[in-house]
Amino acid sequence: MPESSYLICTESPDVTQAAAVALAGLHEEMLPRPFRVRSKRMETIDTVTLEFEAADGGPPLSFQPGQFTMLYVFGVGEVPLSISGDPEAPGVLAHTVRAVGAVTNAICALVPGDSIGIRGPYGTGWPHAQGKDLLIIAGGIGLAPVRPLILNALAHRDEYFCVGLAYGSRSPGELLYTSELEAWNARGDINVQVTVDHGNPTWRGDIGVVTPLVRRLRCETDDTIAVICGPEVMMRVVARALEDRGIASNNIYVSLERNMECGIGLCGHCQFGKDFVCTDGPVFPYADVAYRLGIGAQ
Amino acid sequence: MGWLFGDRNTAEPHRYAQTNGDIVSARVIQGDLFESLIPMLISSGYRVVAPTLDEGAIVYDVIDDAADLPIGWTDEQGPASYRSYDRGDDVYFGYSVGPRSLRAFLSPPHLTLLTITRGDTDLAFASDEHEGRAYAFVGVRACDLAALAIQDKVLVESRFVDAAYTSARSRSLVIAVNCSVAGATCFCASMGTGPRCSSGYDLVVTELVRGDAHEFVVESGTDAGADILGALGSREASPSDITDAADVSLATERAISTSMPDVDTYTLLTDNLEHSIWEDIAQRCLSCTNCTLVCPTCFCSTISDFTDLAGKATRTKSWDSCFSLDFSNLHGHPVRTSSSSRYRQWITHKLAYWYDQFGSSGCVGCGRCITWCPVGIDITEEIQRLDSEAQEVPV
Ligand SMILES: Cc1cc2nc3c(=O)[nH]c(=O)nc-3n(C[C@H](O)[C@H](O)[C@H](O)COP(=O)(O)OP(=O)(O)OC[C@H]3O[C@@H](n4cnc5c(N)ncnc54)[C@H](O)[C@@H]3O)c2cc1C
Ligand code: SF4
Numbered sequence: 001m002p003e004s005s006y007l008i009c010t011e012s013p014d015v016t017q018a019a020a021v022a023l024a025g026l027h028e029e030m031l032p033r034p035f036r037v038r039s040k041r042m043e044t045i046d047t048v049t050l051e052f053e054a055a056d057g058g059p060p061l062s063f064q065p066g067q068f069t070m071l072y073v074f075g076v077g078e079v080p081l082s083i084s085g086d087p088e089a090p091g092v093l094a095h096t097v098r099a100v101g102a103v104t105n106a107i108c109a110l111v112p113g114d115s116i117g118i119r120g121p122y123g124t125g126w127p128h129a130q131g132k133d134l135l136i137i138a139g140g141i142g143l144a145p146v147r148p149l150i151l152n153a154l155a156h157r158d159e160y161f162c163v164g165l166a167y168g169s170r171s172p173g174e175l176l177y178t179s180e181l182e183a184w185n186a187r188g189d190i191n192v193q194v195t196v197d198h199g200n201p202t203w204r205g206d207i208g209v210v211t212p213l214v215r216r217l218r219c220e221t222d223d224t225i226a227v228i229c230g231p232e233v234m235m236r237v238v239a240r241a242l243e244d245r246g247i248a249s250n251n252i253y254v255s256l257e258r259n260m261e262c263g264i265g266l267c268g269h270c271q272f273g274k275d276f277v278c279t280d281g282p283v284f285p286y287a288d289v290a291y292r293l294g295i296g297a298q
Numbered sequence: 299m300g301w302l303f304g305d306r307n308t309a310e311p312h313r314y315a316q317t318n319g320d321i322v323s324a325r326v327i328q329g330d331l332f333e334s335l336i337p338m339l340i341s342s343g344y345r346v347v348a349p350t351l352d353e354g355a356i357v358y359d360v361i362d363d364a365a366d367l368p369i370g371w372t373d374e375q376g377p378a379s380y381r382s383y384d385r386g387d388d389v390y391f392g393y394s395v396g397p398r399s400l401r402a403f404l405s406p407p408h409l410t411l412l413t414i415t416r417g418d419t420d421l422a423f424a425s426d427e428h429e430g431r432a433y434a435f436v437g438v439r440a441c442d443l444a445a446l447a448i449q450d451k452v453l454v455e456s457r458f459v460d461a462a463y464t465s466a467r468s469r470s471l472v473i474a475v476n477c478s479v480a481g482a483t484c485f486c487a488s489m490g491t492g493p494r495c496s497s498g499y500d501l502v503v504t505e506l507v508r509g510d511a512h513e514f515v516v517e518s519g520t521d522a523g524a525d526i527l528g529a530l531g532s533r534e535a536s537p538s539d540i541t542d543a544a545d546v547s548l549a550t551e552r553a554i555s556t557s558m559p560d561v562d563t564y565t566l567l568t569d570n571l572e573h574s575i576w577e578d579i580a581q582r583c584l585s586c587t588n589c590t591l592v593c594p595t596c597f598c599s600t601i602s603d604f605t606d607l608a609g610k611a612t613r614t615k616s617w618d619s620c621f622s623l624d625f626s627n628l629h630g631h632p633v634r635t636s637s638s639s640r641y642r643q644w645i646t647h648k649l650a651y652w653y654d655q656f657g658s659s660g661c662v663g664c665g666r667c668i669t670w671c672p673v674g675i676d677i678t679e680e681i682q683r684l685d686s687e688a689q690e691v692p693v
């Protein structure tokens with residue numbers, strides 16, 4: 001009665017060989033399209049905003065604010081990135097990228113004319129807030145995924161009541177879109193509040209975390225939509241501050257990050273409780289995720 | 299809810315054979331059924347996958363003729379233990395499921411997705427398309443039929459479609475077997491998936507050994523199955539053939555010794571995400587990933603690119619496991635650093651969140667994860683223990 005020596009491994013030559021001949025290719029959803037770098041702007045020492053255009057003559061990449069793409073750099077790899085451009089000008093695809101590892105460093109090293117692959121857009125977008133107050137609270141690189149929402153709200157400013165932005169970053173040098181922040185502030189129809197954790201000799205603005213700034217964002221209606229994008233801890237603290245102000249937790253939206261590989265709900269990497277962050281999110285009503293975020297290691 | 303959704307791929311759901319469990323019309327074929335059936339399938343162009351002996355285990359693999367079936371062999375399974383041996387009789391299906399499930403063929407461990415070429419100016423992406431020979435899966439058990447239905451839900455009927463799986467699955471033929479022995483780790487009956495096959499097959503056979511008579515009662519579930527049945531020499535089943543076939547399933551069901559406790563696993567698990575039981579299991583769990591690799595419903599994968607020096611890259615998809623440390627990498631650290639959080643992730647997906655995502659349990663009760671866990675962690679026992687501990691000490 002021999003004890004089986006069967007090894008559970010995923011390297012069965014018979015199986016792999018048989019499968020190689022019996023399967024058809026992948027769905028178009030997972031096939032990247034070639035895009036080319038059109039322009040590049042340094043935002044901070046480690047962050048750039050790149051604009052891309054389709055290189056295959058195909059249609060522009062229409063998207064909803066809050067959605068993301070999977071961006072591929074030849075020979076390096078593929079990463080999820082939120083779209084940071086104007087949803088009404090989808091012919092230009094913008095991404096704001098912070099260099100933290102292999103792929104994001106390669107992206108930040110791209111120059112105009114370089115070719116990359118894009119698939120998407122994927123995931124849920126930010127909520128519609130027309131006819132309501134819209135409060136946006138962002139931390140660090142988290143301003144990038146809400147920029148399309150801000151651009152869209154400002155282009156149709158008369159469709160909203162109050163629009164407010166509270167933005168925090170570690171230092172003045174790490175603020176994104178600084179000239180745009182000034183231009184928004186100068187309009188007078190959006191309340192822009194900016195703070196940094198650590199100032200410098202020329203910094204005259206607020207110092208400290210972003211949470212207290214939330215109180216300065218005015219609302220005119222009982223129907224306020226608040227969107228938060230930043231590190232998970234920051235989003236939880238801000239959401240609680242918003243709830244304390246009387247904003248219902250199902251009117252508060254957050255954008256979550258998890259490890260992503262397929263972007264289309266088939267690889268399991270981004271699973272977060274009952275959701276796949278790539279297809280059920282990344283934008284979630286806070287009410288839906290608050291309990292889960294409190295458990296940890298999920 | 300008024301918030302925006304991205305473009306969704308609403309693919310046509312595929313439908314597979316659904317029959318109910320009653321034996322309506324059956325035929326009886328002599329004991330040499332597979333000696334004629336398998337060459338017939340091969341000559342019709344099918345690649346036949348059936349149980350066969352491999353390194354001491356009975357696993358699904360490609361076979362060339364009926365002699366490759368483990369005739370006369372059986373297995374003995376228990377937590378962390380598996381043995382197979384030759385009983386010396388001529389029974390074709392006297393064993394239960396082995397470590398390999400059909401997803402090894404429909405979603406293979408490694409699959410090329412696309413090739414990427416770097417041209418003078420732009421990258422070019424080409425999907426790897428090749429429609430090969432269709433599979434005929436022979437000797438598929440009720441639990442594995444249920445697992446196929448679950449994988450269809452996940453990979454075919456979701457928002458996005460796994461094209462490779464869908465193509466292979468929709469062209470495959472399924473010839474099922476009603477189990478005549480119950481393994482010590484099988485718990486299909488308590489999951490409502492077996493031991494009798496009730497849907498999802500083209501043909502299902504029940505092996506009848508009555509004295510010297512060795513026969514198969516065969517029922518068809520689809521037109522394709524009926525055509526095959528029509529091409530084989532058979533006789534009408536008598537009422538006693540039908541009763542005897544039903545008795546095989548009843549006897550097998552009575553022999554099942556393991557069961558999933560009759561509790562609402564969704565509530566039990568989601569109410570106890572911070573219970574001390576996870577730490578206790580982590581004392582034993584090696585995070586070896588075996589349970590996920592043998593599970594017929596697991597579908598996690600990882601994508602890797604292989605780039606050569608000539609400007610060509612190949613993108614492949616390989617099986618992955620939520621027990622791997624780097625599976626949840628984010629911001630330089632895994633989200634789930636501990637074995638306890640990874641075991642919790644696995645069991646809450648199978649027995650709780652699967653209901654939210656796909657409308658059923660993610661476990662079909664095949665028992666593979668119990669047999670092939672090197673330390674014998676038993677999913678049914680852990681649920682039992684959590685249930686009794688959660689009642690004692692409300693957390
Ligand atoms: C839906 C979504 C949207 C995103 N949008 C943006 C965006 O608009 N701009 C942007 O710059 N980044 C964004 N990210 C994060 C980005 O995907 C990661 O920074 C990237 O995957 C890291 O890959 P890498 O190869 O450069 O680093 P890796 O080589 O994988 O990792 C190296 C280092 O990168 C860091 N790292 C790894 N993953 C992350 C992560 N998810 N977030 C932060 N740091 C990480 C770690 O410190 C690690 O040590 C987004 C992530 C998600 C899930
Ligand atoms: S969880 Fe275990 S018993 Fe359930 S289907 Fe997977 S391997 Fe089989």
Ligand code: SF4
Pocket residue numbers: 582583584585586587588589590621667670671672673674675
């Ligand atoms: S439960 Fe068992 S089989 Fe699964 S990872 Fe842990 S030790 Fe391995």
Ligand code: FES
Pocket residue numbers: 259260261262263264265266267268269270271276277278279
């Ligand atoms: S990234 Fe693959 S399932 Fe979400």
